[in-house]
Amino acid sequence: MKQIPKYFPLIPVFAAYAIMFLVAENMEGMWQLMSMLLFYCALGQAFNVFMGMTGYVDFGYVAFLGVGTYGMALSITRLVQYEFLGAWIIVIGFGLAMVMSTLLSMAVGAVALRLRGAYFAIATIGVNEGFRFLIEGARIWNGSEGMIFTADLNKVLGRDTAAALCTYWADIMVLVIAALAAFVTLVYMRSKIGYALTALREDEDAAKVMGINVTKYKIIAFITSACFAGLLGATAWALKTPYVFPPEVFEIHYTIEAIIIVMLGGAGTLLGPVVGGLVYGISKYYLSIFLPGFQLLIFAPVILVIIVLFPEGIVGMMKAKTKGTGMARFIV
């Protein structure tokens, strides 16, 4: 009996995803919007595992998505010649995306996670720039020319299956990743990791004195978050648009988007990234229709207002409002 209430907070999150899926399936012309919203929710969920729980801001987060994109791209372009592998190269691509984002997160984490606050931010702000210029400068993985693998994908899967993968199954995989990230977040929150990270977020020195191995838990959260980013890059970028160019996949604006989503919804909450992703995605979508090119101009002051006036985010405020009522079980 005790196990059931533990996972109650997943109900609103999964309900939101289910509604998005049903709307996309059944309403004409909604698929594109819903797939974008799903991507933002998933991005927020994945980013929240680290930023929300630890309070550290990783300004180089998009590098993990970029590396995941490269993982999938490399698998498809380099393995396409081995015909016996068939569609397995997609599976291998996911594996490679995870391995590569894990390795990068370990490398970055080994240096950056020794640092705190401002120093951590400074170390990570260069990560995506550094990685992008390594790819371009040393001309590895086709350098600045990038990779286009539409033809390879068609060759392996056939034109129809490849098209279905790009337009339908990639979005379904994003949905699965988003749900998985939410589940893992809750598992972490309800385990030793979550308590350790909460202690760390409140006061790192005190947590250390209490005998908590903060480094260990920080690394776990960092790698988990990076892994989800890698998977997301492999699906939402590599499979949906079968090409990869360094300046595009290491574009810092995606990191800002992740930060906005998490802050808007409420850092360190389970429901926050979903609410943030929906609010941000919907407003971005309609702004791009009514005021194209002005999204960032509007969002930048919005973040400032949130930081100054509502540092807890939407879900943080909801949590405070529903405290003590029956709703509190669902909002975490």
Add this chain to the structure above:
Amino acid sequence: MFFEQLGGNLIQGVVLGAVYGMATMGLSLIFGVLKVVNVGHGAFIMVGAFVTLFLFSSLGISPIIAIPVAFMVGMGLGFIFYYTTIRKLIKAPELATLLATFSIGVLLEELIKLIFGSEFRGYNWAVGKIDLGITVLPMSKLYACIGSILIAVLLFLWFKKTRAGSAVRSVVEDSEGARVCGINVGGAYALSFSLGIGLTVASGVLLTMFIPVGINPYMGGGYTLKAFVIAVLGGLSSPYGAFFGGLVFGLIENGSYTLFAYIPGVEPFALTRFLSFVILLVILLIRPTGILSAK
């Protein structure tokens, strides 16, 4: 041949390095006094570049005059952002000020894009050049270098000789103690923040003398990273450390460019930017305690 090339590039490196140093002093000043990392640093440099471009292209005013104009613009922006956001976040967790300065940077970029458009622009300030034998140095770059050194000296004198300067120094030493002694700590914060932003915007003017056609709203990103590397080289909280860090960085950047250009099959420019990232991580790795204790 190689050594001539290296020597020429190193001379260019020193000249550029002085400007880099000047461009980082504002960042270090703000961190030193307020413990705020200005993640939107590059955007303020970009504003300075646009001030220069506007004055020169539209009004025909020399970039020399643009330096004080940009400084005043920067001071103004500094006061606005200090009193609207930064002041409310001084006591908040670091996360808040990082995100706030980041958003301020984005806001500036988007505003400038709205006014001037997003295409690359430049201007041509032809004031002759001098031939040093191994390299040719445009006079505009030399003026930028001299200007940087002058501004660094002026800042030094301001700190040492004026009441406001010593008030800021005492706040850095011990903000509680300064408050007890009757120093307006809030005022010192506001002044340091705006001074830092003023210096940064002014440095944007000097940097345009090195990038004749590279002015656009998003040019700042690369400078933010460079400024962090330089600031960390110089110890992050000292404006003078930043100045010397800039000189060292200019030498490393131009020297390594010469070396990378000899490796076949690589893009030397991209690699120098990768190298600056590696330097950043290495310094943070080998001296994290040293740098942290400077806090």
